[in-house]
Amino acid sequence: MTSSSVNISFRLAEKSDLVKLHALELDAFGEPAYPIFLFRQAIDLWPQLLWVASDGAELLAYVLLAPAAANPHELSLMSFGIASQAQGQGLGKRLLAHIQTELLRYDPQLQQVWLTVKPSHTAAVRLYQNAGFVETARESDYYGPDTDRLVLTWHCQQVKKS
Numbered sequence: 001m002t003s004s005s006v007n008i009s010f011r012l013a014e015k016s017d018l019v020k021l022h023a024l025e026l027d028a029f030g031e032p033a034y035p036i037f038l039f040r041q042a043i044d045l046w047p048q049l050l051w052v053a054s055d056g057a058e059l060l061a062y063v064l065l066a067p068a069a070a071n072p073h074e075l076s077l078m079s080f081g082i083a084s085q086a087q088g089q090g091l092g093k094r095l096l097a098h099i100q101t102e103l104l105r106y107d108p109q110l111q112q113v114w115l116t117v118k119p120s121h122t123a124a125v126r127l128y129q130n131a132g133f134v135e136t137a138r139e140s141d142y143y144g145p146d147t148d149r150l151v152l153t154w155h156c157q158q159v160k161k162s
């Protein structure tokens with residue numbers, strides 16, 4: 001089943017998803033990938049912030065967020081991955097829109113969500129910008145030398161008022 005199917009549901013991740021979630025991570029990103037225990041810890045620590053898209057049998061996408069230590073109304077979007085067979089069919093767009101609605105339901109005072117992305121990753125940058133994320137910083141050595149990253153931020157309250 002592909003993302004063009006109407007039978008895809010978005011829901012919070014559960015412990016029983018862990019093996020498939022890690023396989024999805026490897027499929028979407030390759031190595032280096034988040035280890036399976038990171039997903040387990042995320043379910044324990046932030047149960048409202050790890051979402052999956054499922055067609056009932058397979059996991060087709062996931063998104064992981066975490067709260068910022070300094071501000072309870074700020075989140076970091078740590079990872080966003082679509083299964084390789086479901087990419088380029090609108091699932092990323094649908095999942096991101098769903099998450100934006102759910103995050104505002106989870107925290108009506110949510111102020112901003114930020115993420116980092118490789119500047120050359122056109123598909124991801126376009127996806128986030130179309131969803132209201134704007135460039136707020138650029139770091140040339142994010143992980144070390146020559147690891148450019150754009151910081152993109154969704155200012156939720158501004159979007160809500162407009």
Ligand SMILES: CC(C)(COP(=O)(O)OP(=O)(O)OC[C@H]1O[C@@H](n2cnc3c(N)ncnc32)[C@H](O)[C@@H]1OP(=O)(O)O)[C@@H](O)C(=O)NCCC(=O)NCCS
Pocket residue numbers: 028029080081082083086087088089090091092093094116117118121122123124126127130
């Ligand atoms: C990047 C990713 C999240 C996009 O999700 P997706 O479901 O494939 O994207 P969608 O089909 O919803 O399309 C979203 C936008 O990206 C564009 N896009 C999708 N695939 C593209 C490609 N290969 N090249 C250029 N643009 C592309 C679409 O045109 C669309 O833009 P539009 O609304 O202006 O038409 C997904 O491909 C993915 O998980 N890739 C591997 C992991 C990854 O890179 N995650 C993001 C890390 S920051």
